[in-house]
Amino acid sequence: xxxxxxxVYLAIMMAIYGILSLSLNLQYGFTGxxxxxxxxxxxxxxxTSTTIVLVFKLPFILGLxxxxxxxxxxxxxxxxxxxxxxxxxxxxxxxxxxEIIRIFFLNESWVVGGGPYVGGAFGVGGIPxxxxxxxxxxxxxxxxLGIALLCLLVAYLxxxxxxxxxxxxxxxxxxxxxxxxxxxGKDIRKFRIKVMALGGAFxxxxxxxxxxxxxxxxxxxxxxxxxxxxxxxxxxxxxxxNKGAILGAVIIMAFYNSxxxxxxxxxxxxxxxxxxxxxxxxxxxxxxxxxxxEGLIKEKKTIY
Amino acid sequence: MLRxxxxxxxxxxxxALCDVSFRVEPKTITGLIGPNGSGKSTLFNVxxxxxxxxxxxxxxxxxxxxxLQPFSIALMGIGRTFQISEAPQKMTVMENxxxxxxxxxxxxxxxxxxxxxxxxxxxxxxxxxxxxxxxxVQLHDLRNEYSGNLSGGQKxxxxxxxxxxxxxxxxxxxxxxxxxxPTLIKDLVIAIKxxxxxxxxxxxxxxxxxxxxxxxxxxxxxxxxxxxxxxxxPEEIQENEAVLEAYLSGSARQRGANGNS
Numbered sequence: 001x002x003x004x005x006x007x008v009y010l011a012i013m014m015a016i017y018g019i020l021s022l023s024l025n026l027q028y029g030f031t032g033x034x035x036x037x038x039x040x041x042x043x044x045x046x047x048t049s050t051t052i053v054l055v056f057k058l059p060f061i062l063g064l065x066x067x068x069x070x071x072x073x074x075x076x077x078x079x080x081x082x083x084x085x086x087x088x089x090x091x092x093x094x095x096x097x098x099e100i101i102r103i104f105f106l107n108e109s110w111v112v113g114g115g116p117y118v119g120g121a122f123g124v125g126g127i128p129x130x131x132x133x134x135x136x137x138x139x140x141x142x143x144x145l146g147i148a149l150l151c152l153l154v155a156y157l158x159x160x161x162x163x164x165x166x167x168x169x170x171x172x173x174x175x176x177x178x179x180x181x182x183x184x185g186k187d188i189r190k191f192r193i194k195v196m197a198l199g200g201a202f203x204x205x206x207x208x209x210x211x212x213x214x215x216x217x218x219x220x221x222x223x224x225x226x227x228x229x230x231x232x233x234x235x236x237x238x239x240x241x242n243k244g245a246i247l248g249a250v251i252i253m254a255f256y257n258s259x260x261x262x263x264x265x266x267x268x269x270x271x272x273x274x275x276x277x278x279x280x281x282x283x284x285x286x287x288x289x290x291x292x293x294e295g296l297i298k299e300k301k302t303i304y
Numbered sequence: 305m306l307r308x309x310x311x312x313x314x315x316x317x318x319x320a321l322c323d324v325s326f327r328v329e330p331k332t333i334t335g336l337i338g339p340n341g342s343g344k345s346t347l348f349n350v351x352x353x354x355x356x357x358x359x360x361x362x363x364x365x366x367x368x369x370x371x372l373q374p375f376s377i378a379l380m381g382i383g384r385t386f387q388i389s390e391a392p393q394k395m396t397v398m399e400n401x402x403x404x405x406x407x408x409x410x411x412x413x414x415x416x417x418x419x420x421x422x423x424x425x426x427x428x429x430x431x432x433x434x435x436x437x438x439x440x441v442q443l444h445d446l447r448n449e450y451s452g453n454l455s456g457g458q459k460x461x462x463x464x465x466x467x468x469x470x471x472x473x474x475x476x477x478x479x480x481x482x483x484x485x486p487t488l489i490k491d492l493v494i495a496i497k498x499x500x501x502x503x504x505x506x507x508x509x510x511x512x513x514x515x516x517x518x519x520x521x522x523x524x525x526x527x528x529x530x531x532x533x534x535x536x537x538p539e540e541i542q543e544n545e546a547v548l549e550a551y552l553s554g555s556a557r558q559r560g561a562n563g564n565s
Contacts, residue, residue, distance in 0.1 A: 158417075165423065166410030169403050172395055180390035183352065184404050184470055185378035186411070194413060240394065303448050304398045304431065 040098030041203025075200025123218025238295030383472030393452030
């Protein structure tokens with residue numbers, strides 16, 4: 001793989017995970033909702049968009065919107081019965097919800113329609129890439145990087161406007177407990193549900209981008225491990241800071257992919273190296289928690 | 305204004321409130337006193353909906369409120385502060401005040417994108433009000449400090465400032481002067497009186513400082529072991545046998561527990 005190709009691939013991954021990280025930061029960094037099922041949004045977005053584009057032969061943009069809508073609804077629905085739960089219970093419920101999504105797609109192959117695709121455990125292949133015919137094999141990744149960056153920009157602008165608004169003030173006030181916001185007449189259930197819905201929308205968007213870039217998705221790409229990768233991004237980058245969330249995605253993705261090159265320098269089997277990736281991420285999380293509690297970029301203070 | 309009738313609340317075997325009834329008249333300041341553990345804070349928590357009552361009724365301006373969520377009770381016009389002040393680690397003093405106003409259009413996500421100028425306008429108005437209140441509670445210079453970094457007394461002042469921003473018709477103040485320095489207590493007493501006299505607010509407050517109680521309260525309610533043992537003007541209360549008994553026996557017991565101090 002040429003170095004340029006690799007860098008473009010890496011940048012696309014950074015952009016996609018940047019969106020996931022922004023979404024988790026809205027939920028955890030600003031609202032204190034410990035979502036351990038972030039990958040559920042990712043998975044649902046990917047499968048919904050794939051179904052819309054591949055089976056129903058609709059344009060990419062509708063797949064994208066459909067994927068976002070599905071994850072938004074999913075976020076909304078899981079938040080309704082759980083909005084009153086405390087942080088640790090919330091984590092368990094969301095972890096389980098994401099697994100339900102994954103196992104659903106593991107067991108259902110109705111996605112296949114009539115084509116040459118197989119669903120279920122075999123995954124779905126041949127997912128069309130948007131406007132692929134207009135580009136050569138070499139230039140297409142650059143175009144896709146453009147789409148991914150545009151989506152990242154939209155995610156950043158939307159989430160940043162929301163967190164800086166009076167809505168953002170309320171969710172920050174419920175981050176450490178319910179009492180204050182309730183005493184100030186805020187319906188905290190509603191705020192939590194809205195945060196999950198908005199977080200879901202962008203989690204789903206990241207899933208769509210992932211599916212149409214790789215052209216192949218399968219349930220094993222959406223294991224809970226992915227969620228913790230995104231957590232590492234928020235913790236290392238700086239929770240409660242949207243720029244930090246993106247920076248975290250850039251750093252974690254760089255580390256995560258660095259082991260590809262280490263095999264040339266370190267005499268360890270490739271399989272072992274691949275597993276070592278997660279060790280590296282784990283060390284980064286621990287280091288950030290010990291020495292940089294607020295992450296690389298601290299939460300921004302609003303000055304009056 | 306507020307009517308509490310035969311209220312009961314227990315935690316396991318502890319009867320925190322036992323057959324408590326009283327009224328709070330509009331535009332008055334009512335003091336709630338009693339030894340530690342007598343049920344004052346529990347009473348606040350039940351009135352504001354944070355705890356569910358076991359038995360009894362609570363009426364606010366003629367409406368039953370005990371089944372409502374805390375936030376709806378707050379929106380009806382009952383604002384409260386907490387004994388241990390709520391002060392988020394990563395919100396500045398000013399943000400705390402700006403959180404309080406009701407009906408903020410910017411609390412809806414769509415409005416953030418559809419009506420940014422209206423949000424700014426509203427924010428500007430709230431800011432003006434917040435600056436005035438900050439001067440009153442003497443936190444003006446600390447407006448950009450994270451509320452989590454404030455001292456205990458400053459957090460009390462912040463709670464008071466926040467509830468003034470929230471602007472309810474009935475204020476439940478839980479030990480508003482605890483940990484506040486004596487000079488500032490005098491200012492607070494004046495400010496609380498002004499709320500009643502000039503802005504026609506009704507206030508129910510828990511307070512241990514008897515000087516404050518006798519200076520500002522129109523009526524005092526005394527709780528002991530979850531029961532109301534006396535009600536009357538500050539002068540009447542200070543001469544009430546049952547009250548003296550409750551406080552003195554309490555302090556005598558404490559002395560016993562602490563050895564010979």
